[in-house]
Amino acid sequence: xxxxxxxxxxxxxxxxxxxxxxxxxxxxxxxxxxxxxxxxxxxxxxxxxxxxxxxxxxxxxxxxxxxxxxxxxxxxxxxxxxxxxxxxxxxxxxxxxxxxxxxxxxxxxxxxxxxxxxxxxxxxxxxxxxxxxxxxxxxxxxxxxxxxxxxxxxx
Amino acid sequence: xxxxxxxxxxxxxxxxxxxxxxxxxxxxxxxxxxxxxxxxxxxxxxxxxxxxxxxxxxxxxxxxxxxxxxxxxxxxxxxxxxxxxxxxxxxxxxxxxxxxxxxxxxxxxxxxxxxxxxxxxxxxxxxxxxxxxxxxxxxxxxxxxxxxxxxxxxxxxxxxxxxxxxxxxxxxxxxxxxxxxx
Numbered sequence: 001x002x003x004x005x006x007x008x009x010x011x012x013x014x015x016x017x018x019x020x021x022x023x024x025x026x027x028x029x030x031x032x033x034x035x036x037x038x039x040x041x042x043x044x045x046x047x048x049x050x051x052x053x054x055x056x057x058x059x060x061x062x063x064x065x066x067x068x069x070x071x072x073x074x075x076x077x078x079x080x081x082x083x084x085x086x087x088x089x090x091x092x093x094x095x096x097x098x099x100x101x102x103x104x105x106x107x108x109x110x111x112x113x114x115x116x117x118x119x120x121x122x123x124x125x126x127x128x129x130x131x132x133x134x135x136x137x138x139x140x141x142x143x144x145x146x147x148x149x150x151x152x153x154x155x
Numbered sequence: 156x157x158x159x160x161x162x163x164x165x166x167x168x169x170x171x172x173x174x175x176x177x178x179x180x181x182x183x184x185x186x187x188x189x190x191x192x193x194x195x196x197x198x199x200x201x202x203x204x205x206x207x208x209x210x211x212x213x214x215x216x217x218x219x220x221x222x223x224x225x226x227x228x229x230x231x232x233x234x235x236x237x238x239x240x241x242x243x244x245x246x247x248x249x250x251x252x253x254x255x256x257x258x259x260x261x262x263x264x265x266x267x268x269x270x271x272x273x274x275x276x277x278x279x280x281x282x283x284x285x286x287x288x289x290x291x292x293x294x295x296x297x298x299x300x301x302x303x304x305x306x307x308x309x310x311x312x313x314x315x316x317x318x319x320x321x322x323x324x325x326x327x328x329x330x331x332x333x334x335x336x337x
Binding site for chain 2: 009012013015016018040043044047048050051052053054055056057058059060063064066067068070071072074075078
């Protein structure tokens with residue numbers, strides 16, 4: 001009975017032609033004395049044969065063209081994102097360089113005369129970084145709108 | 156094929172077009188079988204090629220391109236199915252046996268012979284079982300290739316193949332019984 005169950009578990013793989021040589025021999029030997037398993041294997045083989053012949057829906061005729069267009073859009077968008085990131089890194093680096101330059105200059109020009117030179121430095125830094133922040137947000141919003149408009153237009 | 160992959164790495168759209176044409180029948184069919192919806196298959200097909208272009212630099216040429224391409228499509232299809240049906244993808248309601256009180260033996264036998272009925276039964280299987288049957292019998296892939304594509308051990312592929320075929324057999328069991336009686 002235990003052997004019968006083991007063999008029964010191997011029947012789907014036998015129908016798919018995926019048994020090892022030893023398993024195949026084991027199944028063949030069992031089938032000679034078990035009509036139930038022989039019948040089950042015949043059913044599974046019938047189904048496996050039919051699975052090769054299923055109706056196959058073909059791809060729509062526009063698929064190639066549409067895929068190429070979408071890939072191209074995606075690649076263009078990715079390239080734009082990469083260049084935007086590069087531009088942002090450069091802008092931030094320039095901002096820091098400018099801040100350091102202002103600090104050095106204000107220290108040189110005002111540091112000797114009174115102790116409030118650092119106030120000028122803080123005010124100018126806060127003002128310039130706030131302006132840059134607002135400009136960056138506005139630019140990003142504008143680009144997002146442009147991208148959305150382009151995507152809608154190309155659909 | 157190697158030359159086309161090299162051209163693809165250089166973002167050559169002619170090479171991409173050649174590859175899409177070569178694989179479109181098989182890849183689209185696989186995605187239709189997985190999603191059961193041609194318009195979703197259409198969308199996932201396009202996403203697959205976008206991902207191919209994004210990741211072509213990471214493609215290892217020692218691996219078969221077919222396997223790599225289908226594994227991308229597999230991941231997208233599984234993500235889609237998980238979003239659509241959050242339940243487990245290797246379980247579903249048992250497929251009801253094909254039986255109807257008004258059907259006689261001949262009708263049942265004829266329905267088994269019609270491939271459309273088998274396609275319906277296949278569609279009723281859990282996606283992970285259906286996928287292995289499609290890759291093994293329609294794509295005629297070896298079990299090792301399927302395991303590589305799915306990123307699972309061969310034993311898991313064997314188990315899904317066994318359960319999938321067994322469920323299909325149970326679905327058609329009344330027809331087989333009637334056939335024997337007839």
